[in-house]
Amino acid sequence: MPKAPSQARELIDGIDTSGAYPVEYRFTHAKGGNRHLVVVFANFGVTDDYGWSNGVLNPVRANILWIRDRFNGMRSYYLCEGMDFSLEQSVIGVISRVMNALDLTPDRVTLWGGSKGGSAALYFGMRYGFGNIVSIVPQFLIGTYLKTVHPKTARFMLGEGAPEQNVRALDAIIPDLVRSGVARQANIYLLSSPQDEQYTEQVEPFIGLFQGYDNFNFIYSESPYITKHSEVTRRNVPFLMGLVNMLADGLPPRLGTVRNGYEEPDRDTSAIAAYLSETSRNKPSALSLPVVTHPVPDSELPTDGVYFTGIAPGAVRVSLWEHGKFLGSPSVAADGTWSWKLSKPWSKGKHQVKVVAWDAAGGHTKGVLVPFTTVAGAAAAAGTAVPAQPTARFDAAPTGGRLPAPAVQTPGAYEQVPTAVVRFTGLAQGAAQVGFRAGGTLLGGSPVAVDGRWAWDSGWPWQEGRHTVEVFAVDAAGNESPATLVPFAVAHTTAGATPYGY
Structure with a gap:
C-alpha cells in the first residue's frame, strides 16, 4: 500500500543583516498559490524562539514567516535593547521586505502570536497598519510584566536596574496605540480567558479601549479544562487554525461582501525567491573554509580568557554562532586575518562555536566547529589579549588604551x-x-x-x-x-x- 504524502512543508531558514540588528527568520511558501502572508511571533516558552513551528501551522494555506526573538542572545518582545528601538525597525524591515517580495499589500497580512508574541502581534499590527491581527493571551503592561516575571529580559530591554520611567514607557506603548485610534479598520481578534492568571491585570482593564474599533473581536474562552495561561492557547488550536485559514482566503469573520479564495498558483514568484536566496543561510560560496588559529579545538580556557583569531582569505567578514545563537561578526583584514572577543566572560562548561566566512556578495562557507571548555579562574593578561593585527581593526576588543572617544x-x-x-x-x-x-x-x-x-x-x-x-x-x-x-x-x-x- 503506497504511503500517504507527507504533510510537512519545506522550511527555509535565513538571516537578514540589512538592519541595525541581524534578524533570523524561517519561511514556507503558500499552498496552491494562496495570496496571503502570516507573520508569527514567539512566546517565552519556545526553546528555539520560533513560535508555532512544530508543525501545527502545516494546514495553513498562506505563506508563513516566523521571526526569531533572539537578539544578542536575549528575548526582546521584538522591540528594543536598553530602550533602543532600532531593534523594532530591523524586525519591521524584514516583514516589509518579505511582504513586498510577495507583492502583497498590508491588508493581505496577518500578524499572529501568543503571550509575548501576542503583544508583539498587537503592537506591530496596529503600529504599522496591517490588515489582520490575532493576539492570543497578550500582555498589555509589558514593562510591569518583565520586571516582575522576567527580570533578565527586563535588564536587556529596559536597561540595568530596569528604571521605573522605562517600565512606565514600555507599559504605555500598546494602550497608547489603542487610545490613539490607529488601525480602526483592522480585523483584530483578541483571545483570552478568566482562567488565565494574567487576565485580571494584563487584559481585562484594556478591553474597553477598543470601543469604536469597527472589526474588533474578543474571544472569551471559559472552560473548566483551562487552569493556567498556557492552556488557553492549547484549548483553542482548532478554532485558531480555522480562523487563520479564513483570513488567508480573504474571509475575515465579519459582515459585508468579501472575496473567497484569492489564489494565483501561476503567479511569478521570482521576487520572493530572490529575497530568500539573498538572505538564506544555505547560499553557496567559492570561499575556502575559514581557519581558526585560536582557540585550539578541545582546549581548556578560563571563562575570561576566550578569544578567537583566524584566517579567511577572500572573505569580508566572519560570523560566530553557538547553538544557533548569533555571537558576533568581525570584519576580515586585507591579509585575511580576523579576531574577535566576547565583551563579557563565558559561562563555565563545554562550548562549541561555529565560524562561517562571508564574501562581498553575501555568499558563505559551511561552518567550522571549534569545541572548547571554560573553567573558573582569572587568565593571565598576556595570555588573553587579542593579538594585534597589522592593520587597524574595527572588530578588536577594547584594550583600555588612552585614545579618547571621538x-x-x-x-x-x-x-x-x-x-x-x-x-x-x-x-x-x-x-x-x-x-x-x-x-x-x-x-x-x-x-x-x-x-x-x-x-x-x-x-x-x-x-x-x-x-x-x-x-x-x-x-x-x-x-x-x-x-x-x-x-x-x-x-x-x-x-x-x-x-x-x-
Missing part, C-alpha cells in the same frame, strides 16, 4: 534627520580610523585626516524611525577608544510613500 558633530544627539541619507562627521584626535556599530554589528569605517577630521556616509538609505550608532576610534596600533553613542531619528516618508517599503 567627537561627533553630525548628526546631533536626538536629532531628527529629514532624509534617508545620514552623514556622520566629527573629530578623532590621534586616531587612524573611526568605526561605526549598531546592535553589535559593524556598519563601516572611515579614515581620519591629519587634523583629526573624519566623515562617513553608509551608502545605503536608513530605515525610518529611531537609531543608535556607536562611533569609536582606532589608533595605528589597533587600540580602540570608548564609544560615543549617537541617538537620532530618520523621517523620510514622502508623498505617496508608505512605512512598508523599506
Whole structure:
C-alpha cells in the first residue's frame, strides 16, 4: 500500500543583516498559490524562539514567516535593547521586505502570536497598519510584566536596574496605540480567558479601549479544562487554525461582501525567491573554509580568557554562532586575518562555536566547529589579549588604551534627520580610523585626516524611525577608544510613500 504524502512543508531558514540588528527568520511558501502572508511571533516558552513551528501551522494555506526573538542572545518582545528601538525597525524591515517580495499589500497580512508574541502581534499590527491581527493571551503592561516575571529580559530591554520611567514607557506603548485610534479598520481578534492568571491585570482593564474599533473581536474562552495561561492557547488550536485559514482566503469573520479564495498558483514568484536566496543561510560560496588559529579545538580556557583569531582569505567578514545563537561578526583584514572577543566572560562548561566566512556578495562557507571548555579562574593578561593585527581593526576588543572617544558633530544627539541619507562627521584626535556599530554589528569605517577630521556616509538609505550608532576610534596600533553613542531619528516618508517599503 503506497504511503500517504507527507504533510510537512519545506522550511527555509535565513538571516537578514540589512538592519541595525541581524534578524533570523524561517519561511514556507503558500499552498496552491494562496495570496496571503502570516507573520508569527514567539512566546517565552519556545526553546528555539520560533513560535508555532512544530508543525501545527502545516494546514495553513498562506505563506508563513516566523521571526526569531533572539537578539544578542536575549528575548526582546521584538522591540528594543536598553530602550533602543532600532531593534523594532530591523524586525519591521524584514516583514516589509518579505511582504513586498510577495507583492502583497498590508491588508493581505496577518500578524499572529501568543503571550509575548501576542503583544508583539498587537503592537506591530496596529503600529504599522496591517490588515489582520490575532493576539492570543497578550500582555498589555509589558514593562510591569518583565520586571516582575522576567527580570533578565527586563535588564536587556529596559536597561540595568530596569528604571521605573522605562517600565512606565514600555507599559504605555500598546494602550497608547489603542487610545490613539490607529488601525480602526483592522480585523483584530483578541483571545483570552478568566482562567488565565494574567487576565485580571494584563487584559481585562484594556478591553474597553477598543470601543469604536469597527472589526474588533474578543474571544472569551471559559472552560473548566483551562487552569493556567498556557492552556488557553492549547484549548483553542482548532478554532485558531480555522480562523487563520479564513483570513488567508480573504474571509475575515465579519459582515459585508468579501472575496473567497484569492489564489494565483501561476503567479511569478521570482521576487520572493530572490529575497530568500539573498538572505538564506544555505547560499553557496567559492570561499575556502575559514581557519581558526585560536582557540585550539578541545582546549581548556578560563571563562575570561576566550578569544578567537583566524584566517579567511577572500572573505569580508566572519560570523560566530553557538547553538544557533548569533555571537558576533568581525570584519576580515586585507591579509585575511580576523579576531574577535566576547565583551563579557563565558559561562563555565563545554562550548562549541561555529565560524562561517562571508564574501562581498553575501555568499558563505559551511561552518567550522571549534569545541572548547571554560573553567573558573582569572587568565593571565598576556595570555588573553587579542593579538594585534597589522592593520587597524574595527572588530578588536577594547584594550583600555588612552585614545579618547571621538567627537561627533553630525548628526546631533536626538536629532531628527529629514532624509534617508545620514552623514556622520566629527573629530578623532590621534586616531587612524573611526568605526561605526549598531546592535553589535559593524556598519563601516572611515579614515581620519591629519587634523583629526573624519566623515562617513553608509551608502545605503536608513530605515525610518529611531537609531543608535556607536562611533569609536582606532589608533595605528589597533587600540580602540570608548564609544560615543549617537541617538537620532530618520523621517523620510514622502508623498505617496508608505512605512512598508523599506
